[in-house]
Amino acid sequence: MTGKSVVEVDKPRDFLVTCSDGTQVRAEKVVLSAGLGAAELGPKMGFRAPVSPLKGQNLVTEKLPQFINRPSLYARQVNEGGVQIGVSTEKTGFEDGVTLDTLSSIAAKALEVYPCLKSAQVVRTWGALRIMSPDGLPIYQESAEMPGAFLVTCHSGVSLAAAHARFLPDWLEKTAAAPDLEVFREDRFQV
Incomplete structure:
Protein backbone atom coordinates (compact mmCIF):
# COMPACT_ATOMS: atom_id res chain seq x y z
CA MET A 1 0.00 0.00 0.00
CA THR A 2 1.30 3.43 -0.86
CA GLY A 3 -0.11 6.82 -0.04
CA LYS A 4 -1.65 5.55 3.20
CA SER A 5 -1.06 6.73 6.75
CA VAL A 6 -1.12 4.08 9.45
CA VAL A 7 -2.85 5.28 12.61
CA GLU A 8 -3.19 2.08 14.63
CA VAL A 9 -1.68 -1.39 14.90
CA ASP A 10 -3.44 -4.02 17.01
CA LYS A 11 -2.67 -7.69 17.53
CA PRO A 12 -5.75 -9.59 18.64
CA ARG A 13 -4.27 -12.67 16.94
CA ASP A 14 -2.71 -11.55 13.67
CA PHE A 15 -1.79 -7.92 13.23
CA LEU A 16 -4.56 -5.53 12.25
CA VAL A 17 -3.15 -2.37 10.67
CA THR A 18 -5.61 0.53 10.39
CA CYS A 19 -5.02 3.48 8.07
CA SER A 20 -6.35 7.03 8.40
CA ASP A 21 -8.86 6.42 5.58
CA GLY A 22 -10.32 3.39 7.41
CA THR A 23 -8.52 0.77 5.30
CA GLN A 24 -7.50 -2.24 7.36
CA VAL A 25 -4.90 -4.87 6.56
CA ARG A 26 -4.24 -8.15 8.38
CA ALA A 27 -0.75 -9.64 8.51
CA GLU A 28 1.23 -12.26 10.40
CA LYS A 29 4.22 -9.92 10.70
CA VAL A 30 4.69 -6.16 10.49
CA VAL A 31 7.84 -4.18 9.80
CA LEU A 32 7.79 -0.59 11.02
CA SER A 33 10.03 1.26 8.61
CA ALA A 34 8.22 4.60 8.67
CA GLY A 35 11.25 6.86 8.90
CA LEU A 36 10.53 9.79 11.19
CA GLY A 37 6.95 8.52 11.55
CA ALA A 38 8.31 5.68 13.67
CA ALA A 39 8.57 8.06 16.64
CA GLU A 40 4.77 8.38 16.72
CA LEU A 41 3.73 4.88 15.66
CA GLY A 42 6.49 2.94 17.44
CA PRO A 43 5.14 3.34 21.01
CA LYS A 44 1.83 1.84 19.85
CA MET A 45 3.79 -1.29 18.94
CA GLY A 46 6.02 -1.54 22.01
CA PHE A 47 8.98 0.46 20.70
CA ARG A 48 10.39 3.72 22.01
CA ALA A 49 11.60 4.54 18.47
CA PRO A 50 13.89 7.41 19.51
CA VAL A 51 14.38 8.95 16.08
CA SER A 133 18.84 7.61 16.28
CA PRO A 134 20.65 9.13 19.29
CA ASP A 135 23.94 7.51 18.24
CA GLY A 136 23.39 7.77 14.47
CA LEU A 137 23.34 3.99 13.97
CA PRO A 138 20.41 1.87 12.76
CA ILE A 139 17.82 0.37 15.07
CA TYR A 140 16.76 -3.23 14.42
CA GLN A 141 14.49 -4.84 16.99
CA GLU A 142 11.53 -7.14 17.42
CA SER A 143 8.84 -5.89 19.80
CA ALA A 144 8.59 -7.67 23.14
CA GLU A 145 4.97 -6.47 23.49
CA MET A 146 3.93 -7.50 19.98
CA PRO A 147 6.07 -10.42 18.79
CA GLY A 148 6.20 -10.39 15.00
CA ALA A 149 6.44 -6.58 14.88
CA PHE A 150 9.89 -5.34 13.87
CA LEU A 151 11.42 -1.85 13.95
CA VAL A 152 13.87 -1.11 11.14
CA THR A 153 15.16 2.43 10.96
CA CYS A 154 18.35 4.08 9.75
CA HIS A 155 19.47 7.39 8.32
CA SER A 156 21.16 5.89 5.28
CA GLY A 157 18.82 3.45 3.62
CA VAL A 158 20.71 3.97 0.36
CA SER A 159 24.10 3.11 1.82
CA LEU A 160 22.69 0.13 3.70
CA ALA A 161 20.40 -1.11 0.91
CA ALA A 162 22.63 -4.02 -0.07
CA ALA A 163 22.96 -5.19 3.53
CA HIS A 164 19.22 -4.82 4.06
CA ALA A 165 18.41 -6.79 0.92
CA ARG A 166 20.86 -9.55 1.79
CA PHE A 167 20.59 -9.92 5.58
CA LEU A 168 17.31 -8.50 6.86
CA PRO A 169 15.05 -11.15 5.28
CA ASP A 170 16.91 -13.85 7.25
CA TRP A 171 16.63 -11.79 10.43
CA LEU A 172 12.91 -11.10 9.90
CA GLU A 173 12.24 -14.77 9.17
CA LYS A 174 14.56 -15.95 11.96
CA THR A 175 16.41 -18.38 9.71
CA ALA A 176 19.66 -20.11 10.66
CA ALA A 177 21.51 -17.57 8.49
CA ALA A 178 20.08 -14.60 10.43
CA PRO A 179 22.67 -12.05 11.53
CA ASP A 180 23.02 -11.20 15.21
CA LEU A 181 21.63 -7.65 15.42
CA GLU A 182 21.40 -7.45 19.22
CA VAL A 183 23.83 -4.51 19.37
CA PHE A 184 21.34 -2.47 17.31
CA ARG A 185 18.42 -2.81 19.76
CA GLU A 186 16.99 0.45 21.07
CA ASP A 187 17.65 -0.49 24.69
CA ARG A 188 21.25 0.63 24.09
CA PHE A 189 19.95 4.18 24.67
CA GLN A 190 18.69 3.47 28.20
CA VAL A 191 20.88 4.90 30.91
Whole structure:
Protein backbone atom coordinates (compact mmCIF):
# COMPACT_ATOMS: atom_id res chain seq x y z
CA MET A 1 0.00 0.00 0.00
CA THR A 2 1.30 3.43 -0.86
CA GLY A 3 -0.11 6.82 -0.04
CA LYS A 4 -1.65 5.55 3.20
CA SER A 5 -1.06 6.73 6.75
CA VAL A 6 -1.12 4.08 9.45
CA VAL A 7 -2.85 5.28 12.61
CA GLU A 8 -3.19 2.08 14.63
CA VAL A 9 -1.68 -1.39 14.90
CA ASP A 10 -3.44 -4.02 17.01
CA LYS A 11 -2.67 -7.69 17.53
CA PRO A 12 -5.75 -9.59 18.64
CA ARG A 13 -4.27 -12.67 16.94
CA ASP A 14 -2.71 -11.55 13.67
CA PHE A 15 -1.79 -7.92 13.23
CA LEU A 16 -4.56 -5.53 12.25
CA VAL A 17 -3.15 -2.37 10.67
CA THR A 18 -5.61 0.53 10.39
CA CYS A 19 -5.02 3.48 8.07
CA SER A 20 -6.35 7.03 8.40
CA ASP A 21 -8.86 6.42 5.58
CA GLY A 22 -10.32 3.39 7.41
CA THR A 23 -8.52 0.77 5.30
CA GLN A 24 -7.50 -2.24 7.36
CA VAL A 25 -4.90 -4.87 6.56
CA ARG A 26 -4.24 -8.15 8.38
CA ALA A 27 -0.75 -9.64 8.51
CA GLU A 28 1.23 -12.26 10.40
CA LYS A 29 4.22 -9.92 10.70
CA VAL A 30 4.69 -6.16 10.49
CA VAL A 31 7.84 -4.18 9.80
CA LEU A 32 7.79 -0.59 11.02
CA SER A 33 10.03 1.26 8.61
CA ALA A 34 8.22 4.60 8.67
CA GLY A 35 11.25 6.86 8.90
CA LEU A 36 10.53 9.79 11.19
CA GLY A 37 6.95 8.52 11.55
CA ALA A 38 8.31 5.68 13.67
CA ALA A 39 8.57 8.06 16.64
CA GLU A 40 4.77 8.38 16.72
CA LEU A 41 3.73 4.88 15.66
CA GLY A 42 6.49 2.94 17.44
CA PRO A 43 5.14 3.34 21.01
CA LYS A 44 1.83 1.84 19.85
CA MET A 45 3.79 -1.29 18.94
CA GLY A 46 6.02 -1.54 22.01
CA PHE A 47 8.98 0.46 20.70
CA ARG A 48 10.39 3.72 22.01
CA ALA A 49 11.60 4.54 18.47
CA PRO A 50 13.89 7.41 19.51
CA VAL A 51 14.38 8.95 16.08
CA SER A 52 14.62 12.62 15.22
CA PRO A 53 15.21 14.69 12.07
CA LEU A 54 18.63 16.01 11.05
CA LYS A 55 18.65 18.17 7.92
CA GLY A 56 21.26 17.94 5.19
CA GLN A 57 21.56 20.17 2.14
CA ASN A 58 23.01 19.28 -1.26
CA LEU A 59 24.07 20.85 -4.54
CA VAL A 60 24.25 19.06 -7.90
CA THR A 61 26.35 20.31 -10.80
CA GLU A 62 25.96 19.98 -14.51
CA LYS A 63 27.44 16.85 -16.08
CA LEU A 64 31.24 17.04 -16.11
CA PRO A 65 34.03 14.80 -17.39
CA GLN A 66 34.93 12.14 -14.81
CA PHE A 67 37.43 13.53 -12.28
CA ILE A 68 36.51 12.02 -8.89
CA ASN A 69 38.16 8.61 -8.74
CA ARG A 70 37.95 7.81 -5.03
CA PRO A 71 35.51 8.13 -2.15
CA SER A 72 35.20 11.63 -0.72
CA LEU A 73 33.40 13.19 2.24
CA TYR A 74 32.65 16.34 0.25
CA ALA A 75 31.45 15.23 -3.15
CA ARG A 76 30.71 12.27 -5.34
CA GLN A 77 30.41 12.07 -9.07
CA VAL A 78 27.65 9.92 -10.50
CA ASN A 79 28.14 7.81 -13.63
CA GLU A 80 26.39 10.41 -15.80
CA GLY A 81 28.94 13.06 -14.72
CA GLY A 82 26.97 15.25 -12.30
CA VAL A 83 28.68 16.01 -9.01
CA GLN A 84 26.66 15.78 -5.79
CA ILE A 85 28.06 18.05 -3.11
CA GLY A 86 26.82 18.02 0.44
CA VAL A 87 28.27 17.97 3.91
CA SER A 88 25.86 19.60 6.31
CA THR A 89 23.99 18.60 9.42
CA GLU A 90 21.44 20.93 10.96
CA LYS A 91 18.91 20.51 13.74
CA THR A 92 15.94 22.37 12.24
CA GLY A 93 13.05 20.18 13.34
CA PHE A 94 11.00 19.20 10.32
CA GLU A 95 12.04 22.20 8.20
CA ASP A 96 13.82 20.80 5.14
CA GLY A 97 14.40 23.81 2.88
CA VAL A 98 17.72 25.12 1.59
CA THR A 99 19.54 28.21 2.82
CA LEU A 100 22.06 30.31 0.93
CA ASP A 101 24.47 30.40 3.89
CA THR A 102 24.67 26.62 4.18
CA LEU A 103 24.85 26.04 0.43
CA SER A 104 27.66 28.62 0.16
CA SER A 105 29.57 26.88 2.95
CA ILE A 106 29.14 23.49 1.29
CA ALA A 107 30.34 24.88 -2.06
CA ALA A 108 33.39 26.56 -0.44
CA LYS A 109 34.47 23.28 1.23
CA ALA A 110 34.08 21.39 -2.06
CA LEU A 111 36.16 24.02 -3.91
CA GLU A 112 39.00 23.57 -1.40
CA VAL A 113 39.11 19.87 -2.26
CA TYR A 114 38.16 20.13 -5.96
CA PRO A 115 39.24 23.53 -7.37
CA CYS A 116 38.12 22.37 -10.84
CA LEU A 117 34.51 22.89 -9.69
CA LYS A 118 35.02 26.67 -9.76
CA SER A 119 33.36 27.08 -13.16
CA ALA A 120 30.81 24.27 -12.80
CA GLN A 121 27.16 25.24 -13.03
CA VAL A 122 24.86 24.19 -10.19
CA VAL A 123 21.68 22.70 -11.70
CA ARG A 124 19.73 21.98 -8.52
CA THR A 125 19.80 22.07 -4.75
CA TRP A 126 17.74 20.39 -2.09
CA GLY A 127 17.39 19.85 1.60
CA ALA A 128 16.27 16.58 3.15
CA LEU A 129 15.75 15.10 6.59
CA ARG A 130 17.80 12.17 7.81
CA ILE A 131 16.24 9.74 10.26
CA MET A 132 18.64 9.77 13.19
CA SER A 133 18.84 7.61 16.28
CA PRO A 134 20.65 9.13 19.29
CA ASP A 135 23.94 7.51 18.24
CA GLY A 136 23.39 7.77 14.47
CA LEU A 137 23.34 3.99 13.97
CA PRO A 138 20.41 1.87 12.76
CA ILE A 139 17.82 0.37 15.07
CA TYR A 140 16.76 -3.23 14.42
CA GLN A 141 14.49 -4.84 16.99
CA GLU A 142 11.53 -7.14 17.42
CA SER A 143 8.84 -5.89 19.80
CA ALA A 144 8.59 -7.67 23.14
CA GLU A 145 4.97 -6.47 23.49
CA MET A 146 3.93 -7.50 19.98
CA PRO A 147 6.07 -10.42 18.79
CA GLY A 148 6.20 -10.39 15.00
CA ALA A 149 6.44 -6.58 14.88
CA PHE A 150 9.89 -5.34 13.87
CA LEU A 151 11.42 -1.85 13.95
CA VAL A 152 13.87 -1.11 11.14
CA THR A 153 15.16 2.43 10.96
CA CYS A 154 18.35 4.08 9.75
CA HIS A 155 19.47 7.39 8.32
CA SER A 156 21.16 5.89 5.28
CA GLY A 157 18.82 3.45 3.62
CA VAL A 158 20.71 3.97 0.36
CA SER A 159 24.10 3.11 1.82
CA LEU A 160 22.69 0.13 3.70
CA ALA A 161 20.40 -1.11 0.91
CA ALA A 162 22.63 -4.02 -0.07
CA ALA A 163 22.96 -5.19 3.53
CA HIS A 164 19.22 -4.82 4.06
CA ALA A 165 18.41 -6.79 0.92
CA ARG A 166 20.86 -9.55 1.79
CA PHE A 167 20.59 -9.92 5.58
CA LEU A 168 17.31 -8.50 6.86
CA PRO A 169 15.05 -11.15 5.28
CA ASP A 170 16.91 -13.85 7.25
CA TRP A 171 16.63 -11.79 10.43
CA LEU A 172 12.91 -11.10 9.90
CA GLU A 173 12.24 -14.77 9.17
CA LYS A 174 14.56 -15.95 11.96
CA THR A 175 16.41 -18.38 9.71
CA ALA A 176 19.66 -20.11 10.66
CA ALA A 177 21.51 -17.57 8.49
CA ALA A 178 20.08 -14.60 10.43
CA PRO A 179 22.67 -12.05 11.53
CA ASP A 180 23.02 -11.20 15.21
CA LEU A 181 21.63 -7.65 15.42
CA GLU A 182 21.40 -7.45 19.22
CA VAL A 183 23.83 -4.51 19.37
CA PHE A 184 21.34 -2.47 17.31
CA ARG A 185 18.42 -2.81 19.76
CA GLU A 186 16.99 0.45 21.07
CA ASP A 187 17.65 -0.49 24.69
CA ARG A 188 21.25 0.63 24.09
CA PHE A 189 19.95 4.18 24.67
CA GLN A 190 18.69 3.47 28.20
CA VAL A 191 20.88 4.90 30.91
